[in-house]
Amino acid sequence: MPNICIITGAAAGIGYALAKACVARGDAVIMADIDALNVKKMADRLTGLGSGFARGGSARCDVRC
Numbered sequence: 001m002p003n004i005c006i007i008t009g010a011a012a013g014i015g016y017a018l019a020k021a022c023v024a025r026g027d028a029v030i031m032a033d034i035d036a037l038n039v040k041k042m043a044d045r046l047t048g049l050g051s052g053f054a055r056g057g058s059a060r061c062d063v064r065c
């Protein structure tokens with residue numbers, strides 16, 4: 001059964017790599033980052049890489065305390 005993954009900091013680096021790995025294994029992925037434009041670009045890159053991202057998306061999110 002696929003997981004539902006919400007990944008913060010997903011516009012670059014480890015967050016993007018984690019999102020890519022989750023999509024590759026078929027998980028549904030929500031990519032969140034404070035940089036709305038870049039997280040959308042990275043989400044577009046993942047479209048078509050795996051069935052998981054067809055059920056995912058991206059959103060602007062600030063998780064700082």
